[in-house]
Amino acid sequence: MRATYMYEAGDVRVQDAPDPAIEQPTDAIVRIVRSCVCGSDLHPYHTMAAADGPAPMGHEFLGTVEELGPEVSGLRRGDLVVAPFAFADNTCEFCREGLHTSCPDGGFFASDAGGAQAEAIRVPQAQGTLVKLPGDVDDGLLPSLLTLADVYGTGYHAAHQARVRPGDSVTVIGDGAVGLLAVLSARQLGAERIILMGRHKDRTDLGRFFGATDVVAERGEEGITKVRDLTGGHGTRAVLEAVGHMPAYEMAVGAVRPGGVISRVGVPQYEEAPVGFGSLFGPNVTLTGGPAPARAYMEELLRGVLDGTVQPGRVFDRTLPLEQTPEGYRAMDQREALKVLITP
């Protein structure tokens, strides 16, 4: 089959690769119908050393079941399925609590199993991981359904972990796909005031469509001042941080109200950060978040996608065939595209 590999920072190639095969009785093979490039794929695109490559890429996909291991039940060949970016057994104590990303039988696609920017993929723990979609679903819904694999679930996780509630005030940092879907999720959970911090007008316009009430284009101290000016000087109760770089963390600390919550879903590109008396401790600010257990939210979020209440798939603004995946990375890196959908 054809599959995407990153060789080092800036060097992404589509090449021949072995067809995936059942390795464990709990595996499935899925033929990919839609996949995409993630904002988090840009982190290695900027920094990966040649010694760490070639690495299979892609962790978001929907597709049709092609083959099932003998221990997988509840699925059939030909079923249309979507997978979260983290596979999991969906039966252990962590999965039962909704923390599929900590499943001892689990792992992450691309790093712990094959990449999804490919023609087909091996899915470990298939019964727990794959969620069956209606077979007769309209093709126009596929982009929104694909967001359940990561960006919608991740934006929702940010809002969920911050316990966003009706009437709430929320700042969302980052106008990438996750930030925009954090806006949508905060709105879904009833937030009244949603301040989106982002600099790209086409993206923040989509953020307004998703429910942002205010847009702050400024960054750093200037951005913090703007958020405080909009909120009577105190900041918002929740800040959803969907970037992962230190300046975004610092803006979150500056924009959160005393007693509030910073919920991070941007993969942190730092290990240490300010958490002392002057940042989190003094004002009793809570820091939460992590990799989203997208599986935990799928049934719930699927309903709104299928009935058209929400259109998270609007984050895709370019579609490319698999062979042009490297162009997708380039376009997202250059901010020419918000999120690139990949077709077989």
Next chain:
Amino acid sequence: MRATYMYEAGDVRVQDAPDPAIEQPTDAIVRIVRSCVCGSDLHPYHTMAAADGPAPMGHEFLGTVEELGPEVSGLRRGDLVVAPFAFADNTCEFCREGLHTSCPDGGFFASDAGGAQAEAIRVPQAQGTLVKLPGDVDDGLLPSLLTLADVYGTGYHAAHQARVRPGDSVTVIGDGAVGLLAVLSARQLGAERIILMGRHKDRTDLGRFFGATDVVAERGEEGITKVRDLTGGHGTRAVLEAVGHMPAYEMAVGAVRPGGVISRVGVPQYEEAPVGFGSLFGPNVTLTGGPAPARAYMEELLRGVLDGTVQPGRVFDRTLPLEQTPEGYRAMDQREALKVLITP
């Protein structure tokens, strides 16, 4: 009057000082009946520069109302009252949310108003700050009532912010007064498993009396391994950190279960700490806590003290007259005393 001042690390003196007087119409003057030395007083006792002294000391007290500003109502001369370590108006939006430590009219005793290791003290925002106690209360209850000013409220805050619930598993780091009262608070909130990390047998024995089910004397990696061994390998859902030094933070990260909460009430003696993928983010661990809004918990915690359900005053194991306050610092610093009560 006589009052306690710290001149620099290790140098505490009781000396003559001006009698406190009403400065604002919202002030009261309280004659101190009981005060004490706090574990947090030991931080400057170890590090304070001479240039920062002399500084008034003490932020925990109960006493009798001696004088009231014209805008204070609901209190009378002679009332027995207790104050939280942070004064606050108890009417602003933050106070109404139970976050008195962020009250814009508020501040901390000793640093923003007079010290409590003295004969009398000026209490700003007296109406919001002072809580009236029954006039006929037994003297034997005074130590427990005094813990409402800080250490009990602070231990309770740790458990409250961690949302400790019936059946929960909790690790408490630190066998000082706050740690021990965090044990008591976790028990009050229904925790089933309470692992106390501490090395002083007399203290951990009191911890067992307060409700600890297990004691881990080891520290660092060894201590973490012990907690994990006791909890099926995963750690406890909540970790209450009542120390404030970096090794305690690191133990908290090691002892918390994926998806769990680290709740800090030890004043952090560091500004930066690990919060990245390998510490908090990857396992979706929440970091919360801060200075306790002790005022918010007073009415609730007062009931159990008055009816004898709890005996938080057992953390006091030595009583000294005001003139011997420096000896109290020495004894606590040398771990000869857990917590020193001061009488006039």
